[in-house]
Amino acid sequence: MTRSCFAERLERYLPLTDREAHALASLEDHQREVPRGTTIVRENDATDDIYVIRHGWVMSYVILDDGSRQILRLHFPGDMIGMSSTAFAEAPETLVTLSEATICPFDKSALRIIFEEHPRLAALFHIVAQAERVSLTDRLASLGRTSAKARVAALLVDVLVRLRFLNTQIIDTIPLKLTQEEIGDATGLTAVHVNRMMRALSEERLIARRDGHVRILDEAALAHTANYVNRYAELDLRWLPKPR
Amino acid sequence: MTRSCFAERLERYLPLTDREAHALASLEDHQREVPRGTTIVRENDATDDIYVIRHGWVMSYVILDDGSRQILRLHFPGDMIGMSSTAFAEAPETLVTLSEATICPFDKSALRIIFEEHPRLAALFHIVAQAERVSLTDRLASLGRTSAKARVAALLVDVLVRLRFLNTQIIDTIPLKLTQEEIGDATGLTAVHVNRMMRALSEERLIARRDGHVRILDEAALAHTANYVNRYAELDLRWLPKPR
DNA sequence: CGGGGGGTTGACTGATGTCAAAACAGGTGG
DNA sequence: CCACCTGTTTTGACATCAGTCAACCCCCCG
Incomplete structure (x- = not known):
């Protein structure tokens, strides 16, 4: 049995017991490799599955009656979707x-044991x-409540901060796996x-773009125009029950 | 010890055991009556409290750097906030x-027992x-992704459906405890x-307004213009563990 | 009687959407 | 290697939805 990606995420916050780590690992027994553009679950389909992302990016979205799309969230390795x-x-x-x-599907009934x-x-x-x-x-x-420019900036900062949390190698450059259409839908x-706002951010020297990558030149300024708050830094775990 | 409002909410979906009901009731031991406009918790303040609403309406919001406000959600009796x-x-x-x-505060450490x-x-x-x-x-x-009119309609339908879930007496009229400014912030x-959109909805005979109350004249049409989906109807509880 | 908060309305502004065309990039098959 | 195809990015001109500003109303309450 391989290590659990989700457990690794949790261990950024606190150490798990062997029993706990083992229980989480069993959720990720199975794994599936899928190409870009794969629909894992379609809105309104019946499903009992939950997934841990082991590798790659995933997005969740809804489609409205008029055909427009709202991307709800980007999901990265270690996320449970x-x-x-x-x-x-x-x-x-x-x-x-x-x-x-690479995703690890498991049936929601597995949570009963947890x-x-x-x-x-x-x-x-x-x-x-x-x-x-x-x-x-x-x-x-x-x-x-924020302007178009702020929203684009917020998306960029969010991706940067979350990728950096996963991989401290990432300093200032993100491989943006989204088209401008998708950024718009998000x-x-x-x-x-979106294109106009990206250009504006470039012209203000907050970001630089090259072949699908965005380099954040002035993270503080970008976070400020985005109204960004980093929520991942500090969780309060003091009330947790004792581990078993 | 009084009955738990939150337990009542849950029992709309499934019966609880006495032990369970008792555990939930103990969360609501304490209760506090507060007037309209009371700040229960302020953004960025340290707090360990959770609250069950026993009576009345509550809103949650954030304030952005420029002073603008985004109301995140309206909360009704039985909600845990x-x-x-x-x-x-x-x-x-x-x-x-x-x-x-009327709210029932309890410390988050009480959840440990649960x-x-x-x-x-x-x-x-x-x-x-x-x-x-x-x-x-x-x-x-x-x-x-939706127009101003649709957003206002969505708020109205959401409030109607949620109030009706609490009190089946409510057929089509809601006591709107929000100013138009607050509807805008939501x-x-x-x-x-917001005022223009309310007028438009009135003129289309979807709603009627009288002294702070909104009467929904054509719920189906309103829900349609709002792109509304009722999420509260059906929860899937089959995977739940056995009660203790 | 006066003041304040909320609602209503009109005239005007501005941010963002729409439409259309061209440039560009990557992948495929000949 | 080229020609083509498709999807994406970029840019400009124009349209529109929602914001801004300002006035006035109403009502409640002190």
């Missing part, structure tokens, strides 16, 4: 890979879910206007 | 009452959190434009 299947029999959102990816046998892990699931919820509210404020803008 | 304190030592959002209200002793309740917490997350993604799509619009 498709969690909404724990609450709903039909998927409320589509999951599509943005790069070739909740019964590993109260501290269950509480950690809860904490991670809360952190994701807060991150969504940040995006809500971004879409509701930020609530049109592709054309 | 301030849950983000389980993940963060400082509150990421402000909670303010929109009416006189996670240790009541795995099924823990799983239900998880499910409720997922449902809230999906509801947030619906709002994200609303702000990112939908990412200005108060002036």
Whole structure:
């Protein structure tokens, strides 16, 4: 049995017991390699699956009646996706890979064991879910109350900070696996206007672009125009139950 | 010890054991009556508290650097609010009452017992959190990809459906405890434009307004212009652990 | 009677969307 | 190696939705 990517993520915050690590690893028994553009789950399809991303980028989105798309979130290695299947029999959102990816699917019933046998892990699931919820509210404020330029900046800073959390090698350059159309669908803008905002950010020397990569030249200034708050830095784990 | 409002909410979906109901009731031991406009928690303040709303309306919001406000969600009786304190030592959002209200505060450490002793309740917490997350993604799509009129309609339908879930007496009229400024802050619009949209909805005979109440005249049409999806109807609880 | 908060309306502005065309890039088959 | 094809980026001209500003109304309340 291989190591769990999700466990690795959690261990950035606190050490797990062997029993806990083992329980998480068993969720990732299975793994599947898929090419870019693969639909893992389609909105409204019945599904009981949850996935841990081992490698690659994934996006979640919904399609509205008029055909427009809202990208809800980008997901990176170590993220657990498709969690909404724990609450709903039909998927409320589509999951599509943005790069070739390795994902570990497991049935939601596997969580029963976690909740019964590993109260501290269950509480950690809860904490991670809360952190994701807060991150969504940040995006809500971004879409509701900030300018086009700020929204694009927010997306870039968010990706940079999250990739850096995974890989401290990443200093200032991100391989942007999104088209401008997709950036638009994530930020609530049109592709054309995204292009204008990227150019504006370039002209202000906040970013530089070269063959699909974005280099953040002035992270502080970019984060400031984006109204960015880093939520991942500090979680409060003091209330957790004892591990088993 | 009084009955738990939160337990009542859960029992809309499945029966709880006495032990479970008792555990939830103990969270609501304490209760506090507060007038309209009370700040329960202020953004960035240190807090370990979680609250169950027993009576009244509450809103959560964030303030951006430029002073603008984004209302994140409206909260009604039976809702558990301030849950983000389980993940963060400082509150990421402000909670303010929109009416006189009765709230039951408890320390997040009380959840430890729930996670240790009541795995099924823990799983239900998880499910409720997922449902809230999906509801947030619906709002994200609303702000990112729909017109001003649709956003206002979405807010009205959401309030109607959620109030009706609490009280089946409510057929078509909602006591709107929000100013147009607040509706604007919830939908990412200005108060002036909210006014125009409300008028438009009135003129289309989708709603009627009288002394602070909104009557939904054509719910189906309103839900359609809002792109509304009712997420509360059906939760999938088959994977839950056995109760204790 | 006066003041403040909220609602309503009109005239005007501006940010973002729409449409269209051209430049560019990468992949495929001949 | 080239020619082509498709999808993406870039740019300009123009349209429109929502924001801004300002006035006035109403109502409640001190």
